[in-house]
Amino acid sequence: MTYLKIEKVSKQYDEDNMALEGFSLEVPKGNVISMVGESGSGKSSLLRIIAGLEIQSAGLVYLGDQKILNPNEKLVPGYDEIQLIHQEYKLYPNSTVEENIARPLLMYDKAYQKERVEELLDLLTLTAHRHKKPRQLSGGQQQKVAIARALSIEPEVLLLDEPFSSLDAIQKRELIEELKQIFESLQVTVIFVTHDLDDALLLTEQLFIIHKGKLIQQGNAEDVFRHPANLYVAKLFGYLNVLPGKENNFVRPSDIHFLKSGGIKAKVQKRQYLIHYNLLTVQLEGSGEIWRVEDKEREFQEGDTLFLDFDEDKVLYLEK
Numbered sequence: 327m328t329y330l331k332i333e334k335v336s337k338q339y340d341e342d343n344m345a346l347e348g349f350s351l352e353v354p355k356g357n358v359i360s361m362v363g364e365s366g367s368g369k370s371s372l373l374r375i376i377a378g379l380e381i382q383s384a385g386l387v388y389l390g391d392q393k394i395l396n397p398n399e400k401l402v403p404g405y406d407e408i409q410l411i412h413q414e415y416k417l418y419p420n421s422t423v424e425e426n427i428a429r430p431l432l433m434y435d436k437a438y439q440k441e442r443v444e445e446l447l448d449l450l451t452l453t454a455h456r457h458k459k460p461r462q463l464s465g466g467q468q469q470k471v472a473i474a475r476a477l478s479i480e481p482e483v484l485l486l487d488e489p490f491s492s493l494d495a496i497q498k499r500e501l502i503e504e505l506k507q508i509f510e511s512l513q514v515t516v517i518f519v520t521h522d523l524d525d526a527l528l529l530t531e532q533l534f535i536i537h538k539g540k541l542i543q544q545g546n547a548e549d550v551f552r553h554p555a556n557l558y559v560a561k562l563f564g565y566l567n568v569l570p571g572k573e574n575n576f577v578r579p580s581d582i583h584f585l586k587s588g589g590i591k592a593k594v595q596k597r598q599y600l601i602h603y604n605l606l607t608v609q610l611e612g613s614g615e616i617w618r619v620e621d622k623e624r625e626f627q628e629g630d631t632l633f634l635d636f637d638e639d640k641v642l643y644l645e646k
């Protein structure tokens with residue numbers, strides 16, 4: 327069942343700046359999706375329009391049967407059901423963790439407030455920090471408080487706008503993995519917006535790729551990886567090697583394997599030690615083309631001669 331529906335939404339800030347163009351998207355209830363796109367592709371504008379915080383130039387947003395009204399149509403912009411969280415989560419600096427989480431619940435009765443705060447402290451493993459002020463917490467813990475606060479009024483939809491950008495890599499990975507489980511258990515509908523495909527994939531395999539204000543591809547990670555819609559999408563997954571003499575044909579470094587002899591002869595120019603493999607920069611004999619290949623066994627050194635091969639079905643035909 328379609329739950330959150332974005333119908334041909336456009337946003338034009340000024341004459342030559344089309345932030346979103348005929349953008350349509352449907353997210354079933356309880357789904358967690360990642361929206362990936364480079365800076366300026368329109369991600370934040372889209373989330374603000376979904377949340378009813380920005381006036382679209384055209385198009386409609388629905389949550390179930392309810393049409394989302396924009397600030398022109400609604401006296402108090404925004405909806406309790408749709409919570410937007412971004413990098414600059416503004417916690418109340420002089421309130422404790424539990425007071426911050428309880429803040430949106432002030433209209434509810436005391437017993438419910440208390441019960442809900444306990445639930446969220448537990449869910450986000452913040453109980454030990456309940457009496458601390460935000461400045462006494464790490465960036466990741468502060469972001470968890472912001473998320474707990476957004477979850478306090480049991481929203482239907484959570485919109486995450488690059489919320490982890492200020493965290494270091496380890497903090498980020500741990501927090502995303504923790505949130506993944508929490509979102510699954512709550513059955514909340516989530517749109518996670520990021521420019522970083524690795525972060526996107528940590529949370530969910532359901533990918534939506536946005537480029538220059540348009541949705542250019544959607545699908546599960548493996549499909550998008552194997553059948554990217556264009557060169558832009560393919561490059562989100564990493565470097566591409568051009569086949570000599572065939573400028574629209576590419577092969578990924580991870581799809582190249584080594585032979586004892588035969589195949590494509592190449593010489594190692596550079597070797598970089600990366601976490602899962604050595605990345606080799608090689609020059610192909612004959613064409614002089616520069617390729618990157620993954621040496622998972624960490625066998626080869628600069629100056630070595632290699633014999634490379636790949637399966638035809640791994641070749642990507644991509645227009646610019």
Ligand SMILES: Nc1ncnc2c1ncn2[C@@H]1O[C@H](COP(=O)(O)OP(=O)(O)OP(=O)(O)O)[C@@H](O)[C@H]1O
Pocket residue numbers: 339340343344345363364365366367368369370371372521
């Ligand atoms: N309030 C505004 N006034 C004018 N132009 C804007 C405004 N907000 C965004 N834009 C422009 O709209 C386009 C899309 O911006 P948006 O912030 O939605 O993209 P984004 O993908 O979220 O980028 P980032 O990741 O850098 O935040 C950009 O060209 C941006 O300069």
